[in-house]
Amino acid sequence: MAAEPKIVAAFLTVVAIALTPREAIWAFGVYAVLLVALVRIARIPYGFVMTRLVAVAPFVVFALFIPFVAGGERTEVIGVSVSIEGLWGAWNIYAKALLGASVSILLTATTEVSDVVRGLGVLRVPAVLTSIALFMVRYLELIADELGRMRVAMSARGYDPRWLSQVRPIANSAGALFVRSYERGERVHAAMLSRGFSGTMPALRHPTATATNWYAVILVTGAFWVIAVGAMVVA
Amino acid sequence: MSARVVVDGVRFAYPDGRKALRGASLVVEAGERLAVLGPNGAGKTTLALHINGIYEPQAGSVTIGDTPVTPETLVEVRRRVGLVFQDSNDQLFMSSVYEDVAFGPANLGVTGDQLEARVAKALAGVGASELSARPPHHLSGGEKRRAALATVLSMEPDVLVIDEPSSGLDPAGRRDIIATLLPLKMTQLIITHDLALALELCPRSVIMNEGVVVADGPTRDLLADDTLLSENRLELPYGLVLKRGNGSRS
Numbered sequence: 001m002a003a004e005p006k007i008v009a010a011f012l013t014v015v016a017i018a019l020t021p022r023e024a025i026w027a028f029g030v031y032a033v034l035l036v037a038l039v040r041i042a043r044i045p046y047g048f049v050m051t052r053l054v055a056v057a058p059f060v061v062f063a064l065f066i067p068f069v070a071g072g073e074r075t076e077v078i079g080v081s082v083s084i085e086g087l088w089g090a091w092n093i094y095a096k097a098l099l100g101a102s103v104s105i106l107l108t109a110t111t112e113v114s115d116v117v118r119g120l121g122v123l124r125v126p127a128v129l130t131s132i133a134l135f136m137v138r139y140l141e142l143i144a145d146e147l148g149r150m151r152v153a154m155s156a157r158g159y160d161p162r163w164l165s166q167v168r169p170i171a172n173s174a175g176a177l178f179v180r181s182y183e184r185g186e187r188v189h190a191a192m193l194s195r196g197f198s199g200t201m202p203a204l205r206h207p208t209a210t211a212t213n214w215y216a217v218i219l220v221t222g223a224f225w226v227i228a229v230g231a232m233v234v235a
Numbered sequence: 236m237s238a239r240v241v242v243d244g245v246r247f248a249y250p251d252g253r254k255a256l257r258g259a260s261l262v263v264e265a266g267e268r269l270a271v272l273g274p275n276g277a278g279k280t281t282l283a284l285h286i287n288g289i290y291e292p293q294a295g296s297v298t299i300g301d302t303p304v305t306p307e308t309l310v311e312v313r314r315r316v317g318l319v320f321q322d323s324n325d326q327l328f329m330s331s332v333y334e335d336v337a338f339g340p341a342n343l344g345v346t347g348d349q350l351e352a353r354v355a356k357a358l359a360g361v362g363a364s365e366l367s368a369r370p371p372h373h374l375s376g377g378e379k380r381r382a383a384l385a386t387v388l389s390m391e392p393d394v395l396v397i398d399e400p401s402s403g404l405d406p407a408g409r410r411d412i413i414a415t416l417l418p419l420k421m422t423q424l425i426i427t428h429d430l431a432l433a434l435e436l437c438p439r440s441v442i443m444n445e446g447v448v449v450a451d452g453p454t455r456d457l458l459a460d461d462t463l464l465s466e467n468r469l470e471l472p473y474g475l476v477l478k479r480g481n482g483s484r485s
Contacts, residue, residue: 114330134330141372142324187325194287194318195339195390202341204334
């Protein structure tokens with residue numbers, strides 16, 4: 001399946017979740033149920049989604065402090081004084097971050113990165129940006145390999161940094177990595193020129209989105225939006 | 236299809252002042268397979284980049300068939316000359332082998348079924364049809380090398396310039412590359428310091444050193460000349476002894 005309907009669906013769904021008033025707790029419950037259903041339909045293991053949700057951990061940790069430091073009316077939870085406004089703020093971040101992240105995990109679990117980038121191209125994201133993203137995806141692993149090899153080469157010669165004064169070789173290797181990547185860029189450019197590249201990436205065969213794909217987008221995002229609008233009206 | 240390649244007195248210095256070519260000249264007949272031998276830093280790769288018009292000679296000229304390589308003829312030259320880079324990771328920059336093989340012909344304006352046919356033929360030609368959908372960074376060294384060759388074959392070039400086709404490959408991968416190159420009918424320049432590969436593939440060789448061609452002749456004769464080889468930092472594999480011209484090999 002083409003990537004662009006999935007990207008549109010993910011984007012609209014995240015917007016719907018973000019716009020939902022935080023007081024409509026029931027709406028977030030329904031979202032969660034819908035997302036679990038989607039994960040099931042896509043046959044993605046739950047563990048896969050859970051491990052990737054760890055990515056939002058920094059926000060969640062930050063949100064933990066809000067109830068204690070926020071101002072306004074206070075209440076007691078298990079004997080600790082917390083701000084009511086702060087509790088709502090923390091809940092808002094928790095619910096929206098977790099649901100929003102689950103939507104993007106759903107997208108990336110079902111779509112190759114390169115397809116996502118290409119889908120963005122179909123959706124009129126400028127070719128310069130999509131090309132940069134594609135090259136980054138292609139060469140990131142190679143650069144990571146190079147970095148790994150340099151680290152091994154350093155440890156093989158007894159480099160075991162413990163103090164700040166020993167940081168110099170790391171800085172040097174970062175510089176070397178930059179120069180190597182730059183030189184690779186030049187060689188890749190030469191390779192592109194030698195095959196007739198004239199500044200624009202050629203359009204190649206890819207699956208195009210079918211009407212059914214777009215109906216599915218309307219169905220899924222429609223469900224989220226109906227709930228979001230409902231929650232706004234109730235609030 | 237094949238074309239004659241004439242390199243005449245090409246001089247080239249890099250921006251840092253290093254003189255890579257100091258008047259290199261050679262002629263490759265249409266359909267001939269020529270090995271370009273020489274030590275590291277002899278200017279072999281720089282020469283290859285001139286044949287495809289990536290670098291413009293600062294003096295001298297390069298001609299492919301009847302077409303001189305000039306800024307005006309670059310599109311034509313790059314269609315006719317396929318260049319396979321030493322590091323396949325430089326050559327395979329798209330997200331799947333299919334896209335990489337299609338990149339060249341698509342730039343030439345080939346589309347639709349014709350493009351599909353070209354890609355399929357090029358991949359089959361190097362025995363890599365099953366690699367089509369794979370991302371290049373997940374291929375083995377030998378697979379990468381064959382895929383890189385396919386990216387150029389899909390442009391149906393008249394001249395093939397290959398930089399170090401066997402470097403970094405295991406013996407089986409090296410054998411695969413030789414088997415792939417042997418049946419190809421276009422003019423081929425094979426840049427290498429794998430002397431056994433040159434002997435097997437190329438009836439004629441040139442030796443480059445310090446930016447000029449220092450020797451030109453039948454591969455067997457050049458490789459049988461110990462003095463010539465050692466002067467140019469080349470060496471036959473241990474145990475391989477050649478005698479001039481008579482075809483014996485032990």
